[in-house]
Amino acid sequence: MEANDHIEPQLSLELYAYNENTLEKHHITSFLQLHPFIASPYKFWLNVIGIKNEPLLSGIAEIFEIHSLAIEDIRNNQQRPKLEEFDNLVLLISKMLYTKGNISEIQTEQVSMVIGKNFLITFQENEFDLFDGIRTRLENPLGKMRKLGPDYLAYTLFDAIIDEYYVLLEKLYDKTEQLEDLVMANHHKSLLSQIYRHRKSMQEIKKVVWPTREILSSWKKSESTFLKKKTQPFVNNIYEHSVEIIENLEMQRESITTLVEIYMTNISLRQNEVMKTLTIIATIFIPLTFIAGVYGMNFEYMPELEWKYAYLGIWIFFVLTTAGMVYYFKKKKWF
Amino acid sequence: MEANDHIEPQLSLELYAYNENTLEKHHITSFLQLHPFIASPYKFWLNVIGIKNEPLLSGIAEIFEIHSLAIEDIRNNQQRPKLEEFDNLVLLISKMLYTKGNISEIQTEQVSMVIGKNFLITFQENEFDLFDGIRTRLENPLGKMRKLGPDYLAYTLFDAIIDEYYVLLEKLYDKTEQLEDLVMANHHKSLLSQIYRHRKSMQEIKKVVWPTREILSSWKKSESTFLKKKTQPFVNNIYEHSVEIIENLEMQRESITTLVEIYMTNISLRQNEVMKTLTIIATIFIPLTFIAGVYGMNFEYMPELEWKYAYLGIWIFFVLTTAGMVYYFKKKKWF
Amino acid sequence: MEANDHIEPQLSLELYAYNENTLEKHHITSFLQLHPFIASPYKFWLNVIGIKNEPLLSGIAEIFEIHSLAIEDIRNNQQRPKLEEFDNLVLLISKMLYTKGNISEIQTEQVSMVIGKNFLITFQENEFDLFDGIRTRLENPLGKMRKLGPDYLAYTLFDAIIDEYYVLLEKLYDKTEQLEDLVMANHHKSLLSQIYRHRKSMQEIKKVVWPTREILSSWKKSESTFLKKKTQPFVNNIYEHSVEIIENLEMQRESITTLVEIYMTNISLRQNEVMKTLTIIATIFIPLTFIAGVYGMNFEYMPELEWKYAYLGIWIFFVLTTAGMVYYFKKKKWF
Amino acid sequence: MEANDHIEPQLSLELYAYNENTLEKHHITSFLQLHPFIASPYKFWLNVIGIKNEPLLSGIAEIFEIHSLAIEDIRNNQQRPKLEEFDNLVLLISKMLYTKGNISEIQTEQVSMVIGKNFLITFQENEFDLFDGIRTRLENPLGKMRKLGPDYLAYTLFDAIIDEYYVLLEKLYDKTEQLEDLVMANHHKSLLSQIYRHRKSMQEIKKVVWPTREILSSWKKSESTFLKKKTQPFVNNIYEHSVEIIENLEMQRESITTLVEIYMTNISLRQNEVMKTLTIIATIFIPLTFIAGVYGMNFEYMPELEWKYAYLGIWIFFVLTTAGMVYYFKKKKWF
Amino acid sequence: MEANDHIEPQLSLELYAYNENTLEKHHITSFLQLHPFIASPYKFWLNVIGIKNEPLLSGIAEIFEIHSLAIEDIRNNQQRPKLEEFDNLVLLISKMLYTKGNISEIQTEQVSMVIGKNFLITFQENEFDLFDGIRTRLENPLGKMRKLGPDYLAYTLFDAIIDEYYVLLEKLYDKTEQLEDLVMANHHKSLLSQIYRHRKSMQEIKKVVWPTREILSSWKKSESTFLKKKTQPFVNNIYEHSVEIIENLEMQRESITTLVEIYMTNISLRQNEVMKTLTIIATIFIPLTFIAGVYGMNFEYMPELEWKYAYLGIWIFFVLTTAGMVYYFKKKKWF
Ligand SMILES: [Mg+2]
Ligand SMILES: [Mg+2]
Ligand SMILES: [Mg+2]
Ligand SMILES: [Mg+2]
Ligand SMILES: [Mg+2]
Ligand SMILES: [Mg+2]
Ligand SMILES: [Mg+2]
Ligand SMILES: [Mg+2]
Ligand SMILES: [Mg+2]
Ligand SMILES: [Mg+2]
Ligand SMILES: [Mg+2]
Ligand SMILES: [Mg+2]
Ligand SMILES: [Mg+2]
Ligand SMILES: [Mg+2]
Ligand SMILES: [Mg+2]
């Protein structure tokens, strides 16, 4: 432990110690400052920024006796969302999802939470303002957060994270509607690659939300001493959100599948139209051209050529044939 | 609580107090009027209209000790149907589905029910006449509703709601049959967008009926003191309805999938027909036109041109070739 | 009860009272006749025809204390097949399926059975001869039916009903084979609508057989006092039938899906053939026609026109070009 | 029983009585010969050929007290594979699958086994040489078969049957590879009907292997006194085989689905090629033919006709236009 | 046993005996050398190369009392991955997957592990350098491997094997991206057969990873005395890896399915383009050619032929018609 103390210069952690009556904000600059809080009757929230900072993580791990596998999961920001119960604490890995404008570029930020007897430690790569509202609520001495344990605090953070999923769902939905309009009205060549990207976005969200639902389902049923009975109705609340998001994703996926079918059918319908144009023109004029060709032949003995009204007659024939064909195609509803 | 009493002016609630012998209808204008009923040996039904009315909801919540999460679900009219058991009551969120004429515009109205020891509270956004029949049945002193608890009353309301789903199912079925006829007879360009909207309608109903089945399945197995054993065979009855509706939706969905396939095949068949027309005409006349072109050439030495029966001969050749081709196409069953 | 007695004129029920030694057939014309049987040590089978006969049903319900929900299910001939255990009896709803010649017009007849301590009551809309064989077997004093309880009698009736499903399965299978031949040999336009109707027939059977399997699975595991241990191996026997029917339906469904694919591919192949015919003819004759057109031009200075062997030469050119093209298409395996 | 003795003339059964020390082969010609074995301390295997032989089956049933439903399953050679535990014995129905050369003609032979306290009875329609190896192993006094009970003997027979499934799987796999080559290289019209038959073969195997897996899963967990603990690791071994076969079938099914897709795409690609040929020829020559047609017109005042180099010029125009078009199509990668 | 000693010449096994304080490497050349280790308080790891070496395997089996079915699984390198608990040891069959460059040629190497009271025996066909890192970690006297039992050593080996799966997943992902680019940009004829091979690669990995997940799930829940509680969090860690790999495979499979759809749509779009080119050219020039043909006819009485501006007029007509058609096609967005 002392070894770690030597390389602590950049330590700069935020810690909220609280109970029903008091709330104190501390700025932690040395690991030594943490020991009194662990032993105290206060609950506290320690927010750790920078999961790539090796000495920081191993220091925290040592002080709070976090299992090496848990620290490995916290460090690995590709970790699948999970809830794992250890003997002395509970590990929860969640994912913040956000996007800058375009739904096809979803970004992920891992938020790990360690829930112990009287503490919550949160780990993030970068500082985010998503939790500002929670800090404010923590300042309210009458709020549930101050009465209930660190697991309730973890729930409120998770709730804030899941609320952001709805923002993405909204954007996804807008994109689906936009694709719907494009398919119905028109057909660009790029439509399918847009749909491909759209499906990939859905997959990315699904990849996070499915295990999130599993986590919440486990939490609801958990008998860990660190996850209190009193918090479970609240956890059920966000569990239902996760179920709703999954159902929404599934319904959008079905809609997209149907849109692709419509798009492909429109291509076929358009090809039919092109083919009909060609066939009508060719069917009318190819036989007429043949007739004209016949009377362009140079045989010496072709009696019709000398008839007075032959030329007039052949024009009448041309016009009647054309009219007949147009009538036939109209009857067949070709145009 | 007194604070709430101050902003009660618009309070206007309907309350039915009843037991096997008596039925009294009360008009509640102040929260204070409610307390005697809670303590009384009567069962009562309180019908609350206007879930956006904040003071109304928080007043009710306080008096009946409804959990804040339950009130939040009642207020949020996008809540997924659910059954949740709290220590002192049971919350049931259901959805009325209805449509004005056109099945493609399904409307939803949330009906929340709170079942307590001796009371049922129902919450709706707007007044509906769906429950009029139940009020009438409540007036019958020999009916089961008067003998059994508030959970049985909740069941009858839920039953009335689910009965309305069948009305929609009927309309859905009519639309499916109409699409069936359209696909079989003919093919408009708008057919696929109609099918798309039709599938969306099915999804909207499915979104409500699936969790409804879950609710009813939970209710059947529930051991809550507020959900009595005696009501369970009745709940099983509407549980079976929900299963039946789901099966029907599934069968219609399969039918629609097959219809889309038929529609696409019809497009292909029609294109084949167009192509065959073109090919027959072109295959007959293009070679003939070539022959006519040959005898339209201006070479000085072309012996056939001077033959006496050349022109007659070439017409015979034209007719025979055409007849041969027509015979060939007939044999190939091209028309 | 007395009220019901007044409107009993049309009562005409068949009742078999039996034990290992005796079998008596009674014709019931008044509800009063039924009471002695209930109290007697005999087992009896009461066959009720006419489920739309309100006074009849409510009379039976009152005498045998059948739950109102059970009577409602018996009366509703759209009821999904089910097995429901009540305190004093077991309700089983089954469906007879039959068809007059054409598999695409499946007809359904509901057979409801109420199994009590010493009786079986069967309810049907119309009299059917399906149960004649069972009446004969009942007359055999050495048969199991006489030794075992009314649940065994119910089993034999259900067995007779399920045996009829195999008849339909056979017809379904014949139709599948017929469609198979049609798809392989040829392609009518009506084929897809035939397949559509065929799939609907399968759905109708599936709709009955799936819940039938559920019923039999429940019966096998039931601990009801009215469903005896001794009957369970027999029930397992028809349970296996239901599983087999479901597997058969599923396999036919897969075959039909593949047939549709083959049908669509055949359409494409045929279109390819049409297109190739057109392309071969056009590719050969269009260039030749151009050449003929060139020598049909009227320019004053066209030296070839005066050459002696020009006309012969051009015919040689025509023939060689055609032969070359034919060779090229042969090599490309276009025909 | 005596009644049966009268019609026993054709009785000719093989019986092996054995224990760790002795093995005796007996030829049974009368039912009376069987009684001493049942009562003896020896284990024995009775092999019954000819399940259509009514007196034989009912005689065996009577002597060994086989339930009438079990005998019915043994007699019905369409019976789905199953394992059923009765009070005094266990019934196992299995299927031998084999084929003479062509995988598309799979044949089935039912092998039923009845496992009792000290005996195994096997029932087959026809004699097969599949079990010869087992007879040989039985002769080895040190083998497990002699030490362990009749359930182990049943296991070895079942193992031999399942080993034959691998032979079919191998043939199926060869056919899949053959179809793969056909699809990749070329496209016959018969390919899809071959694939259709291939899928049917898979279905037939699946129909046997799925319930076989169920049987083995039940056996592994069975607590029947006739199925010993010691045999269970061996049963697990063939259980794993059945899982493996199912996975293999599933993978081949997916491959076939993909092959059909590739086949259909190849048809489209080929059609594209045909269409491009037509379009190139027509696009080049139709405009040229028009130009030739223009100078074939017979107007009196057509100044170009008299120009000296007009004919040369028009040929230059023809050649340049064609070259331009060819360049354009090359650039568009049409050929 | 002595019999085996006679044919031991080629015996050459590596054995690590270790506890928290010591690590000794032994080279085993005779089975007799093994007995002292089994009885010693040391833990040891015996690495067996060459599973086709019959006397070697049967010698090991005899000394360590490995069940004959377990030895059979070890010997059969087509064995599905599995975890099986025997009375005196646990058998784990895993698969190393690797590929030389090209993902479409995945190679498999079976690694079997036998975990006993104080030993781990590993069986491989060929020597691999994958385990070198583990040998190095074993040399570290402070590592968990030295403290914990042979099951932990087995876990580290399995972990190393599963880490290699990620290497394949990476390559698979690269290939998917490459196919994505090919589909988006262009369309070779070979694309579908590439996709076909790609899907087969996925299947091969899936075939290994699915049972691997099952193994790890069993291990997590196992109550075997040879699989210690302390190792379970580590096993959970690689269990999560297997889940992640499966999810990734599933997502790639969905992407590939969508890519095939896009590819097929691109073929259709391209065909539309070809058809439009043909139709535009033919629709413009065929009618014009007809008109030219008309004035190429040789009728004696054709007044227009003598008009002065007829030729000019007809050119104006040609140009205007063409312009009109081009305008019409532009308006229809055909090009
Ligand atoms: Mg759902
Ligand atoms: Mg879902
Ligand atoms: Mg869904
Ligand atoms: Mg789902
Ligand atoms: Mg769906
Ligand atoms: Mg598709
Ligand atoms: Mg169903
Ligand atoms: Mg369903
Ligand atoms: Mg279903
Ligand atoms: Mg379905
Ligand atoms: Mg479903
Ligand atoms: Mg489709
Ligand atoms: Mg099945
Ligand atoms: Mg099935
Ligand atoms: Mg289905």
Ligand SMILES: [Mg+2]
């Ligand atoms: Mg299936």
Ligand SMILES: [Mg+2]
């Ligand atoms: Mg199924």
Ligand SMILES: [Mg+2]
């Ligand atoms: Mg299948």
Ligand SMILES: [Mg+2]
């Ligand atoms: Mg499809």
Ligand SMILES: [Mg+2]
């Ligand atoms: Mg499978």
Ligand SMILES: [Mg+2]
């Ligand atoms: Mg699998």
Ligand SMILES: [Mg+2]
């Ligand atoms: Mg399957």
Ligand SMILES: [Mg+2]
């Ligand atoms: Mg699978």
Ligand SMILES: [Mg+2]
């Ligand atoms: Mg799969």
Ligand SMILES: [Mg+2]
């Ligand atoms: Mg698949």
Ligand SMILES: [Mg+2]
């Ligand atoms: Mg397809």
Ligand SMILES: [Mg+2]
């Ligand atoms: Mg998955």
Ligand SMILES: [Mg+2]
């Ligand atoms: Mg998943």
Ligand SMILES: [Mg+2]
């Ligand atoms: Mg999936």
Ligand SMILES: [Mg+2]
């Ligand atoms: Mg999935």
Ligand SMILES: [Mg+2]
């Ligand atoms: Mg999916």
